[in-house]
Structures are given as C-alpha cells and as structure tokens.
Amino acid sequence: MRSIIFGTDWGEDCDDVVALRVLCRSVKEEKINLIGVVINDAIDYSASSLEGFLNKEGVYNVPIGIDKSGANFGSHPTYQIKLSEFSKNYKSNDDAENGIRLYRRLLANAKGKVEILEVGFLQVLAGLLESEGDDISSLTGVELVKEKVEKVWCMAGKWHEDGGREYNFSRTSVACKASYVICEKCPVPITFLGWEIGNSVISGSKLDKNDYLYQALYDHGSENGRSSWDPMTALLAVIGDEEKAGYDYVVGTACVEAENGKNHFTPSSDGMHKYVIKKFDDIYYQNQLDDIIKSDI
Ligand SMILES: [Ca+2]
Numbered sequence: 001m002r003s004i005i006f007g008t009d010w011g012e013d014c015d016d017v018v019a020l021r022v023l024c025r026s027v028k029e030e031k032i033n034l035i036g037v038v039i040n041d042a043i044d045y046s047a048s049s050l051e052g053f054l055n056k057e058g059v060y061n062v063p064i065g066i067d068k069s070g071a072n073f074g075s076h077p078t079y080q081i082k083l084s085e086f087s088k089n090y091k092s093n094d095d096a097e098n099g100i101r102l103y104r105r106l107l108a109n110a111k112g113k114v115e116i117l118e119v120g121f122l123q124v125l126a127g128l129l130e131s132e133g134d135d136i137s138s139l140t141g142v143e144l145v146k147e148k149v150e151k152v153w154c155m156a157g158k159w160h161e162d163g164g165r166e167y168n169f170s171r172t173s174v175a176c177k178a179s180y181v182i183c184e185k186c187p188v189p190i191t192f193l194g195w196e197i198g199n200s201v202i203s204g205s206k207l208d209k210n211d212y213l214y215q216a217l218y219d220h221g222s223e224n225g226r227s228s229w230d231p232m233t234a235l236l237a238v239i240g241d242e243e244k245a246g247y248d249y250v251v252g253t254a255c256v257e258a259e260n261g262k263n264h265f266t267p268s269s270d271g272m273h274k275y276v277i278k279k280f281d282d283i284y285y286q287n288q289l290d291d292i293i294k295s296d297i
Contacts, residue, residue, distance in 0.1 A: 001030065001031070001032060002031075002032050003035045003115065004033065004035065004114070004116070004117050004237060005034075005035055005037070005115075005116050006019075006020070006023060006036070006038070006234075007038045007039075007040060007116065007117065007118035007125065008037065008050075008118075008120045009070075009071075009119070009121050010039050010043075010049070010050050010080075010120070011041045011043045011073075011080070012041075012073060012075060012077070013220065013230075014077075014220035014222055015228060017079065017216045018217075018228070018230065018231040018289070018293060019119055019230035019231045019234035020053060020054075020057075020234075021213055021293045022234040022235050022238065022292055022293060023234055025292055025293065028058065028059070031238060032238055034059065035110070035114065036062060036063045036064070036065065036106045037050060037054075037064050038065040038067075038102055039064065039065070039067070039120075040067050040122075040124045041071045041120065042066060042069065042072050043072055043073075043075065044093070045077075045080035045084045046093055046096075047066055047090040047093045047095060047096040048080075048083075048084040048087040049082075049083035049087070050064055051064060051087040051089060052083035052085060052086035052087040053212070053216075055086045055087065055088060056086050056212055063102060063106070065096055065097045065098060065100075065124075066093050066096040066099055067099045067123060067124045068098075070124075071121065071175075079215060079216035079219040082212075082215065083212065083216070099124040099127070100127040100128050100131055103128045104141070104144060107137075107147075107149065108136050108137040108139075108148075113148060113150040114148055114149055115150050115237060116149055116151075116152045117152075117154075117233065118152065118153070119155040121168055121171065121172075121175045122154075122156070122168065122169075122182045123174050123177075123178035125178070125182055126178035126179075126181035126182055127141075127178075128145065129141045129182070130185075131144075142185060142187055145187055145188060146187040146188065151188055151190070152186060152188060152191070153190075153191050153237035154192050154193070154233070155193050155229050156168040156179065156192055156263075157192045157254065157263045157265075158195045158196060159194040159250070159265055159275040160194065162265070163262045163263070163264065164195075164262065164263055165262050166195045167195070169263055170256075170260065170261020175261060176256070176258055176259065177258050179261060179263075180258035181258075182256075183253075183254045183256050188272075189272050189273070190272065190273050190274070191249070191273075191274045191276065192254060192274065193229070193276050197229070197277075197278055198227050198228045198229030198230070198232045198233070199227045200282050201227065201289070202225040202227060202228065202282075203228045203285075203290055203293065204222065204226055204293065205224050205225035205290070206294065207293070207294070207295050208295035208297045210297050213295070231289050231293070232285060235289065246278070246279050246280055247276035247277060247278060248276070248277045248278075248279055249274040249276045250265065251267065251269060251270075251273070251274050252265055252266050252267035252268045252273060253266045253268060253271045253272065254273040
C-alpha cells in the first residue's frame with residue numbers, strides 16, 4: 001500500500017479539514033497508509049484539534065509534527081477549539097515533534113518509497129531539504145528525499161497567470177523563500193494543483209448537520225460548502241495519477257520568486273514539475289468529493 005505524509009496549514013481555512021476527511025476515508029478503505037502529519041502553521045489548538053479530528057474519524061496513532069515557529073495570524077478558529085476536545089495524546093503543540101525531525105524520522109524509517117502531500121506552507125519541507133545529517137540519519141535532507149520520496153503532490157500556485165501570487169507560495173516572507181527553495185532543490189517530481197483549479201469547485205454542501213466536519217465548515221462560515229483546493233489535491237494524491245484523477249497536465253519547470261512569491265512555469269518535456277488542468281466541468285469534481293466525504297451518520 002502507498003504511504004503518504006500529509007503537510008497542512010491546519011488553521012485559518014477549513015478546506016484542510018475536508019482534505020483530511022478524504023485521506024481518512026482512504027485509510028479506512030485501505031487505499032493508503034497515512035504515516036504522519038506535519039502542521040506548518042502554529043495556532044494554539046493546531047496539534048490537539050488535528051488529533052481530535054483523526055480520533056473522530058477512527059484513524060489512530062498517526063504521529064503529528066509541527067513548526068512551532070510557523071505563522072500564527074492570531075486567530076482562534078472555533079472548529080479547532082471544539083475538535084481539541086477529542087484529542088488524547090496531543091494536548092498542546094508542545095506534545096508534537098518538530099516537523100523537520102518528524103519528516104526525517106519517517107523517511108529514514110520507511111521501508112519503501114513515501115509520497116508527500118502538502119496543502120499548506122512550504123517552510124517545513126524546505127527545512128527538510130536544507131537539513132544536514134543528524135542522529136536520525138547521516139543523509140542530508142536532499143539525499144533522504146531522493147532515496148525515500150517517490151513524489152510530492154502540492155496545492156500551490158496560480159498557473160493560469162504568469163507572475164501570479166497564490167496564498168501558500170506568498171502569504172509571508174518565510175513562505176516566499178521556502179517556495180523558492182522547493183522549486184529549486186526538490187530532487188523528486190512535484191505535481192501542483194493551483195488555486196484556479198479548486199476555487200470554483202464547492203464541496204461540503206451536502207453534509208449532515210450533526211457531522212463534526214459540517215460543524216467545522218459552519219464555524220468557518222462555509223456551511224454551504226467551501227472551495228476545494230486542498231481536498232482536490234488530497235484526492236489527486238490518493239488516486240496517484242493525474243489522468244485517472246480527471247486532469248490534463250503541463251510538464252516543465254516551476255519557479256517562485258523568493259522576494260515576493262510570484263510563480264512562473266517554463267514548459268519542457270524533461271521537467272520535474274507538472275501542474276494540472278481540469279478535464280471536466282466543476283460539478284464532476286464536486287460530486288466526486290461530496291460522495292467521498294459524505295456523512296457517516
Ligand atoms: Ca491549506
């Protein structure tokens with residue numbers, strides 16, 4: 001079975017929560033192993049609410065890492081406070097391992113190849129790539145990724161617009177620099193799903209009102225559904241093939257300007273990067289997601 005590590009800015013928005021349901025349903029159906037989660041912003045209830053959600057989904061003992069220096073925009077999302085009540089092992093962010101160390105440990109211990117799904121900021125992955133050998137592994141981060149990572153699936157970019165500035169690439173100066181590093185140094189293929197793909201696909205409008213996922217959407221102000229940037233990327237990773245997931249793609253080399261997070265793409269047949277383009281109307285992806293995340297009540 002394929003193994004996936006999930007990176008998320010579990011915080012401001014609620015599409016990360018929808019994405020995690022997609023992953024949890026896939027774990028329960030034994031389509032993937034979720035071997036770890038790394039949170040790349042740092043709100044008070046980040047780790048505890050994420051574990052709480054996993055526990056409610058019946059997916060237990062997934063190690064959680066965090067970047068405690070990650071961006072904290074000062075909000076206290078209501079859904080996170082509520083989900084924290086269901087945590088057992090991660091009562092605060094202090095109970096979560098450093099995100100870069102967790103990546104290094106998971107990769108060093110992996111028997112086969114691992115895939116990384118990232119739907120948030122990229123500074124932890126960039127930190128992994130720039131890490132030196134340590135007590136976990138003598139390999140550098142680049143060597144470890146080259147040896148153990150098959151591929152990265154990443155929600156980021158505005159690929160319909162040269163010089164576009166998308167949130168995950170550009171929200172902070174740290175995010176801009178990290179995005180530059182990922183495009184420059186990642187030694188394995190990356191497939192990007194851009195802002196333009198998920199923005200008009202609204203998922204989560206058919207959930208039962210007693211479903212805690214509905215509550216998370218409601219608390220975010222998205223009780224009628226939310227743009228599907230992160231859940232579409234999660235489903236793309238679960239399916240593991242761009243065409244089978246309903247996308248065309250462009251191959252080439254992505255780059256992000258370190259100063260401002262603007263993205264560019266140079267098509268070339270031997271490039272390491274792809275960005276996807278929808279083959280079907282929005283309703284196709286919406287129905288597909290709503291069916292996968294439907295309430296279990
Ligand atoms: Ca996100």
